[in-house]
Amino acid sequence: MARATVQDVARTAGVSVGTVSRVLNGSPAVSESSKEKVTAAIHQLNYRPLASARDLRRDRTMRILAIAKNLNSPVISEAFRGVSDAGALSGYVSLIAPTAGDPEREQQLVDMLRNGSVDGLVMFSPTMPDEDIGQMAEQQCVVQVCEIADADAAFGVAIDDRQAAVDITRHLIATGARRLAMIGNRAARSGRLREEGFRLAAAEAGMPADQILFVDGDFDFHTGRRHAEELLAATPRPDAVFCGNDTVAAGCVRAITDAGLRVPEDIAVAGFDDSVQAEMCVPELTTIRQPAYSMGRLAFEALLERMTTAGPHRRGRMFLPHELVVRDSTNS
Amino acid sequence: MARATVQDVARTAGVSVGTVSRVLNGSPAVSESSKEKVTAAIHQLNYRPLASARDLRRDRTMRILAIAKNLNSPVISEAFRGVSDAGALSGYVSLIAPTAGDPEREQQLVDMLRNGSVDGLVMFSPTMPDEDIGQMAEQQCVVQVCEIADADAAFGVAIDDRQAAVDITRHLIATGARRLAMIGNRAARSGRLREEGFRLAAAEAGMPADQILFVDGDFDFHTGRRHAEELLAATPRPDAVFCGNDTVAAGCVRAITDAGLRVPEDIAVAGFDDSVQAEMCVPELTTIRQPAYSMGRLAFEALLERMTTAGPHRRGRMFLPHELVVRDSTNS
DNA sequence: CTGTTAGCGCGTTCAG
DNA sequence: CTGAACGCGCTAACAG
Numbered sequence: 001m002a003r004a005t006v007q008d009v010a011r012t013a014g015v016s017v018g019t020v021s022r023v024l025n026g027s028p029a030v031s032e033s034s035k036e037k038v039t040a041a042i043h044q045l046n047y048r049p050l051a052s053a054r055d056l057r058r059d060r061t062m063r064i065l066a067i068a069k070n071l072n073s074p075v076i077s078e079a080f081r082g083v084s085d086a087g088a089l090s091g092y093v094s095l096i097a098p099t100a101g102d103p104e105r106e107q108q109l110v111d112m113l114r115n116g117s118v119d120g121l122v123m124f125s126p127t128m129p130d131e132d133i134g135q136m137a138e139q140q141c142v143v144q145v146c147e148i149a150d151a152d153a154a155f156g157v158a159i160d161d162r163q164a165a166v167d168i169t170r171h172l173i174a175t176g177a178r179r180l181a182m183i184g185n186r187a188a189r190s191g192r193l194r195e196e197g198f199r200l201a202a203a204e205a206g207m208p209a210d211q212i213l214f215v216d217g218d219f220d221f222h223t224g225r226r227h228a229e230e231l232l233a234a235t236p237r238p239d240a241v242f243c244g245n246d247t248v249a250a251g252c253v254r255a256i257t258d259a260g261l262r263v264p265e266d267i268a269v270a271g272f273d274d275s276v277q278a279e280m281c282v283p284e285l286t287t288i289r290q291p292a293y294s295m296g297r298l299a300f301e302a303l304l305e306r307m308t309t310a311g312p313h314r315r316g317r318m319f320l321p322h323e324l325v326v327r328d329s330t331n332s
Numbered sequence: 333m334a335r336a337t338v339q340d341v342a343r344t345a346g347v348s349v350g351t352v353s354r355v356l357n358g359s360p361a362v363s364e365s366s367k368e369k370v371t372a373a374i375h376q377l378n379y380r381p382l383a384s385a386r387d388l389r390r391d392r393t394m395r396i397l398a399i400a401k402n403l404n405s406p407v408i409s410e411a412f413r414g415v416s417d418a419g420a421l422s423g424y425v426s427l428i429a430p431t432a433g434d435p436e437r438e439q440q441l442v443d444m445l446r447n448g449s450v451d452g453l454v455m456f457s458p459t460m461p462d463e464d465i466g467q468m469a470e471q472q473c474v475v476q477v478c479e480i481a482d483a484d485a486a487f488g489v490a491i492d493d494r495q496a497a498v499d500i501t502r503h504l505i506a507t508g509a510r511r512l513a514m515i516g517n518r519a520a521r522s523g524r525l526r527e528e529g530f531r532l533a534a535a536e537a538g539m540p541a542d543q544i545l546f547v548d549g550d551f552d553f554h555t556g557r558r559h560a561e562e563l564l565a566a567t568p569r570p571d572a573v574f575c576g577n578d579t580v581a582a583g584c585v586r587a588i589t590d591a592g593l594r595v596p597e598d599i600a601v602a603g604f605d606d607s608v609q610a611e612m613c614v615p616e617l618t619t620i621r622q623p624a625y626s627m628g629r630l631a632f633e634a635l636l637e638r639m640t641t642a643g644p645h646r647r648g649r650m651f652l653p654h655e656l657v658v659r660d661s662t663n664s
Numbered sequence: 665c666t667g668t669t670a671g672c673g674c675g676t677t678c679a680g
Numbered sequence: 681c682t683g684a685a686c687g688c689g690c691t692a693a694c695a696g
Contacts, residue, residue: 005689016667021691031665051449052387053689056672061384063449065427071403071412080403081432093440095397095427100413108425117383117395221612250612257614280553280582282589282614337673348683353675361681385673388688666696677686 004045013041024049060119064303066096067109068124073219074275075292076124079145082296083122090304092119103127113140120303122296123147125188137315141306145299146290147189148317155306155314157298159322161190164288165197166204167324168270169242171286173205175331177240177268181213183227183252185244188219194272198242213238217248224251232259239267240330246271246278249285253329268330274323283328291320336377345373356381392451396635398428399441400456405551406607407624408456411477414628415454422636424451435459445472452635454628455479457520469647473638477631478622479521480649487638487646489630491654493522496620497529498536499656500602501574503618505537507663509572509600513545515559515584517576520551526604530574545570549580556583564591571599572662578603578610581617585661600662606655615660623652 006024010017015034022030023038030038041047055061064087068076084094095118099106106127113121120141126133126149134151136142144156172180182198185191195214202212213231217223224243228251231238243249249271253263263269263283271278274289298318306313326332338356342349347366354362355370362370373379387393396419400408416426427450431438438459445453452473458465458481466483468474476488504512514530517523527546534544545563549555556575560583563570575581581603588599595601595615603610606621630650638645658664 003689006691007689010667017690018667018669018692019665022666025691029665034666048443048447050388050689051444051447052384052393053672054691055384056382056388056674056688057690057692059672061449071409071428072406074404077403077430081430084430088437093429093444095429096403097425097427098409098413098416105420111380112383112425115380115383117393221608254612254614276553277612280586280609280612282586335673338675339673349674350676350683350685351681354682357675363681366682382673385688386675388672388690389674389676391688668693668695670691670693672690674688675686677684679684680682 003050004047006049008045009038009041009047012045013037055116059116060307061117062091063093063095063118064120064122064300065109065112065118066094066122066124067106067126068096068098069101069127070098071096074277075146075273075290078292079124079296079299080122082293082298083145083300084296086297086300090300092300099125099127101127110136113142120307122299122303141303143299143303143306145295149189153315155302155316155318157295157302157318157320158190159288159290159295160319161193162197162200164272164322164324165194165242166201167322168272168286168288169198169201170205171324171326172240172242172268172270172330173201175268179211179213179236179238180207180240180242181215181231181234181238182242183215183217183224183231183244183248185219185248186216188244191219191244194242194244219245219248221247221251221254224248225255226251228252228255229259232256232261237267240270241267242270243272245273246275246281246285246287249287249329250277250281253281253283253285263329264331270330274325278325278327281329286327286330287325289323289325291322295320335382336379337382340377341370341373341379344377345369387448391448392639393449394423395425395427395450396452396454396632397441397444397450398426398454398456399438399458400428400430401433401459402430403428406609407478407605407622410624411456411628411631412454414625414630415477415632416628418629418632422632424632431457431459433459442468445474452639454631454635473635475631475635475638477627481521485647487634487648487650489627489634489650489652490522491620491622491627492651493525494529494532496604496654496656497526497574498533499529499654500604500618500620501530501533502537503656503658504572504574504600504602504662505533507600511543511545511568511570512539512572512574513547513563513566513570514574515547515549515556515563515576515580517551517580518548520576523551523576526574526576551577551580553579553583553586556580557587558583560584560587561591564588564593569599572602573599574602575604577605578607578613578617578619581619581661582609582613585613585615585617595661596663602662606657610657610659613661618659618662619657621655621657623654627652
């Protein structure tokens with residue numbers, strides 16, 4: 001049997017399509033008896049309003065799309081949960097899609113906003129240049145989470161990555177670190193900010209910039225492990241390593257341990273994100289906790305504002321407080 | 333400025349909407365000069381066809397939706413990558429959404445197929461009863477990956493979880509295990525199958541069923557850790573633990589190590605999935621590798637068949653080969 | 665309270 | 681090769 005339409009429902013219920021539509025949309029202007037007949041017919045025909053027809057008519061979809069580089073990141077999936085829960089309260093369905101860092105795929109997903117496949121966009125780890133995001137944010141319903149582009153028109157919520165890096169680096173220094181190193185990720189904006197903070201805190205403590213080791217890589221375990229091996233070979237050997245995230249830190253700890261050295265006695269290690277990796281690691285990682293869920297909720301609120309109200313919208317960055325979590329991978 | 337339509341494009345290009353539409357859809361029956369004028373107008377007006385209107389007219393969306401309990405699972409995200417890549421080759425955009433195990437949210441997402449928001453569904457970890465899936469698979473474009481319902485009309489691709497569990501349990505036994513234990517997850521179908529295989533292999537080796545320890549929990553680190561602590565308190569203490577997945581195994585290893593025992597000398601531990609956790613763990617985990625990416629690709633192929641051809645479709649289960657990966661968490 | 669009707673923007677006949 | 685016109689399924693405005 002083919003798909004039922006409002007027409008079919010109206011016919012079987014013995015009413016007009018207008019009445020069916022009113023029942024469907026919860027209009028109060030329907031008699032009890034009509035409502036019953038329509039409800040029965042809907043049930044009998046197993047009818048569902050066709051999304052595309054409804055969307056076309058209403059000029060909105062009640063769907064939003066989140067775009068991220070990958071879905072494995074605990075921070076992203078937690079933030080998306082916040083987006084999703086907040087969205088559900090306002091009747092929105094939240095979808096997500098990974099780009100794998102491919103600009104073409106990202107563009108295709110972003111186009112879903114432009115062509116009206118979704119009402120709004122939440123961008124987690126954009127590949128496109130800042131200007132493009134700024135231009136998009138000028139008129140479109142887009143918000144950013146975690147990674148915020150340098151664009152005036154855009155709105156984004158994140159933690160202050162630079163300050164968080166300052167905080168955790170200060171902790172390393174306060175607990176005895178003299179020769180600092182960092183395994184970072186310059187491909188990510190947050191990675192660059194963390195590097196900035198790291199260097200700021202080091203300079204503040206009077207450490208000569210040319211004695212600071214820095215290696216660049218991805219946010220993954222193998223990166224951490226391999227790059228830590230490089231650092232171990234340096235002379236003088238660093239006595240503290242700040243890693244761009246917990247997974248990298250876990251790789252770093254692994255390399256140090258495999259080399260027969262102790263964490264934190266020989267080398268202290270700090271991570272970032274307070275993901276489950278931080279607790280899985282031995283020793284457990286000192287790290288920075290991000291309020292990811294709240295970030296997601298707040299991002300949706302801002303997006304909702306853009307989707308439902310005209311005129312100028314909230315702009316700029318919203319920073320949420322982070323928290324230094326001290327565990328056993330650093331000295332006390 | 334308001335959104336441009338085909339009308340606007342036609343007007344600026346000095347042609348009819350039909351011609352615009354033909355250009356848009358790559359029809360060969362358009363003169364070169366018309367095509368140029370239309371292309372220029374599209375560019376000038378920054379025009380994009382409205383998805384809902386196009387979907388309504390064409391009666392398809394070229395979008396598919398994957399539904400999973402959560403997005404953090406490495407197997408799921410890898411399988412989704414397979415779906416996504418295969419889908420892209422056929423022009424489909426793949427989206428994914430987590431249910432967090434909430435049946436209501438799952439239903440809402442499944443409804444997106446029924447109301448035509450997407451053309452097809454890939455189900456990873458269904459909450460709904462098997463009959464519902466079977467009924468849905470009867471007429472709808474749905475395929476399953478990893479977790480396959482007991483329903484004739486459905487199609488799904490996975491590994492043979494039971495056999496994989498048999499394989500890895502045999503390995504434990506062959507390398508000296510005498511008192512087996514398992515930390516499983518009966519909430520998941522795959523978890524139940526792995527338990528079956530585990531018990532099968534144990535029985536095959538002549539181990540009395542009442543001497544086999546089993547504890548039930550989620551597929552996460554804390555479950556593994558907490559339940560391993562229980563197992564350590566048992567008398568006699570198990571000398572091998574098969575865990576429902578790698579993350580649980582990592583928790584298990586952690587509890588054993590914290591208790592001052594050695595893995596694998598005192599207690600061997602086996603995981604499942606060959607996720608990155610297996611390599612992060614110390615010692616690295618013996619585990620079962622799933623061809624997740626291929627599973628995703630094949631699932632999409634089957635889905636495509638359902639979406640594009642009428643009549644009866646492929647049914648039943650498709651099992652892909654798994655692989656026992658022996659590392660240091662078990663004896664040799 | 666209800667029925668009728670006019671589009672939403674697009675793809676696709678069917679004439680020419 | 682092109683234009684005109686219809687209708688996809690639905691909601692909302694209007695008339696009763």
